[in-house]
Amino acid sequence: MLESLQYRWQRVLNLLTLKRFHSIPFDLRSDSDNGRYVATVRRAVSKDTAFKKFKRDPAYTEILEHVGKDLGLEYLAHIIERDNLTCSDIQSFRVNDLIGAPFIHQFTHGAFRVDCSGTTLRYCSVLSDLLHFFDLRDVRHVIELGVGYGGQAFLYTLHNPSVSYTLVDLPEVLELSRKYLNCHSHLIRAKVEFKSILEFGPETESDLFISNYAFCELPRPLQDRVIEKVMKGSKRGYLIMGGHSVGRVTKADLLEINPTAVILPEVPSTGRANYIVAWGCK
Numbered sequence: 264m265l266e267s268l269q270y271r272w273q274r275v276l277n278l279l280t281l282k283r284f285h286s287i288p289f290d291l292r293s294d295s296d297n298g299r300y301v302a303t304v305r306r307a308v309s310k311d312t313a314f315k316k317f318k319r320d321p322a323y324t325e326i327l328e329h330v331g332k333d334l335g336l337e338y339l340a341h342i343i344e345r346d347n348l349t350c351s352d353i354q355s356f357r358v359n360d361l362i363g364a365p366f367i368h369q370f371t372h373g374a375f376r377v378d379c380s381g382t383t384l385r386y387c388s389v390l391s392d393l394l395h396f397f398d399l400r401d402v403r404h405v406i407e408l409g410v411g412y413g414g415q416a417f418l419y420t421l422h423n424p425s426v427s428y429t430l431v432d433l434p435e436v437l438e439l440s441r442k443y444l445n446c447h448s449h450l451i452r453a454k455v456e457f458k459s460i461l462e463f464g465p466e467t468e469s470d471l472f473i474s475n476y477a478f479c480e481l482p483r484p485l486q487d488r489v490i491e492k493v494m495k496g497s498k499r500g501y502l503i504m505g506g507h508s509v510g511r512v513t514k515a516d517l518l519e520i521n522p523t524a525v526i527l528p529e530v531p532s533t534g535r536a537n538y539i540v541a542w543g544c545k
């Protein structure tokens with residue numbers, strides 16, 4: 264009930280926001296494509312002063328970069344429990360905080376201490392999940408849908424440089440991720456490309472499809488397009504799904520589309536109805 268009200272309220276806000284700040288027609292808009300977010304992304308792309316601190320812009324943190332200290336600590340505990348990334352790996356990922364002026368916290372777990380953003384720990388935790396579920400040595404081509412500024416892609420390619428990584432998002436957001444990853448180009452050895460969903464041909468093949476808090480918030484016609492053009496051709500998949508189920512793809516739909524998929528709890532949980540769907544696990 265509460266989720267349905269939140270969903271409706273978000274739609275009302277979206278309708279009230281100026282049309283010129285949207286990148287695609289209303290019926291193809293996701294929850295995060297609310298006008299304010301795309302406007303702030305445009306500013307970060309066109310103005311270096313805005314880019315320098317985009318990670319603390321309220322219109323940006325409404326959609327991403329909002330992991331606080333408590334949740335960050337839970338991510339750190341999860342990473343340490345998984346035990347597939349070293350302390351020095353975690354420290355090295357602090358490079359993700361050098362651009363965009365994120366809020367930095369001090370996180371400690373036992374004797375280990377790291378000063379970084381909560382969001383960097385979230386991306387690190389997702390990477391740790393991917394290492395846990397899949398044999399990433401066999402993964403050559405990754406497609407990520409809903410990349411934000413490209414932080415997950417950055418950490419993935421730092422840890423697994425021998426891949427080609429396709430980032431998929433709204434055109435403006437792809438410009439931001441391109442600008443962001445360019446700042447780190449001296450560290451990135453992977454082949455990186457940027458595409459909108461509308462650019463995919465019939466059933467593109469990949470070794471791993473990732474979409475965190477993004478596929479779940481697309482409107483159904485776009486979800487169907489992603490299923491047909493990207494998900495069906497992907498050998499492995501990892502999606503963090505939110506509770507945006509009104510009219511959208513459900514757990515049952517996902518299991519029908521891919522009977523080998525498994526539904527797992529999101530750890531740590533960031534929403535009562537959240538879950539992970541994965542397929543092609545080792």
Ligand SMILES: C[S@@+](CC[C@H](N)C(=O)[O-])C[C@H]1O[C@@H](n2cnc3c(N)ncnc32)[C@H](O)[C@@H]1O
Binds near residue numbers: 293408412474485
């Ligand atoms: C809640 S954010 C999640 C970002 C990132 N995956 C993370 O975990 O930080 C949702 C993402 O979906 C993207 N998105 C919204 N509409 C989209 C569309 N039509 N096609 C592709 N991506 C879209 C947004 O720009 C944003 O990057």
